[in-house]
Amino acid sequence: MLSWQVGNVTIKRLVEFEGPLPGGGKGSMVEEAYPEEVKKIGWLAPHFATNEGHIIAAVQALLIETPDKKIIVDTCVGNDKKRSNPFFNELQTPFLKHLADAGWDREKVDMVLCTHLHVDHVGWNTMLVDGEWVPTFPNADYLIARNEWDHWRKEIDDPDQAPVMEDSVHPIFDAGLAKLVSEDERISDEIRLMPTPGHTPGHVSIVIESEGKTAIITGDIMHHPCQIARPSWASGFDTDQTAARATRAAFLKEVEGKDILVLGTHFAAPTGGYVREEGEGYRFHV
Secondary structure, three states, X not given: OOEEEEOOEEXXXXXXXXXXXXXOOOXXXXXXXXXXXXXXXXXXXXXXXXXXXXXXXXXXXXXEEXXXXXXXXXXXXXXXXXXXXXXOOOOOOOHHHHHHHOOOOHHHOOEEEOOOOOHHHHHHHEEEEOOEEEEOOOOOEEEEEHHHHXXXXXXXXXXXXXXXXXXXXXHHHHOOOEEEEOOOOEOOOOEEEEEOOOOOOOOXXXXXXXXXXXXXXXXXXXXXXXXXXXXXXXXXXXXXXXXXXXXXXXXXXXXXXXXXXXXXXXXXXXXXXXXXXXOOEEEEEO
8 A cells, every 4th residue: 555654644544446447538536537548648658548548547535634524525436326337336345354454443533525526536435234324433523625525405396416425425414524714724733635626616635734745635636647748638528628727737837846746636657746847838746
């Protein structure tokens, strides 16, 4: 299990899926990531693309341990969920076993941070017990940006999002565990949220700062490192592609050349690295 040390904070990644995905095309993870275009970005292989130009991505949670808190950022797709996308439908993965193998007791998790409320970021918010969806982390506060909640609770007719809200979001509200926060909320001495709208209206990234070191968990401001080299490439899952492009461009400009560890929520191993200028764009140094 990959891990990083940021001052006195430890971050580990917990993988639900990792592997090549079809790239390119309307509605895909990165619409411009056709194999022939991906192959032009030579540094993507072997970690982030195959030799044939297929992007490699991951669905994963990031586990943050501070001196006094255990925090999970995004909870993947989850088991037993009925989804229209066959890739996500009724999964059966050893996510909870891997969590325990990492030394984490789900009942001792203090917080769950949702960068946004899409299907592959909230699934393990809940688990199926005796036919009911119950919070997987029963003693945790589930933090959601207020603007994110306000947006999706009105989209009751969205055929993809409605089931996600029903089985993975509403039950944590019913249990009294959901906490609506601002998009720049300070979570602890070491952790704060950073507003990064575009992919969704209330999307946030997670900033970790400790002992002079900094890391940022991106969420979905970028789905793949190809968007570091080509910031204009958009995701078919973006609510507002124009806003997402602007957020991504601003983020890359801000972190380029600095000692800031960037952890891509969907980036395959080695997942973390540093943004450096290269030609007219950027490169992800790992």
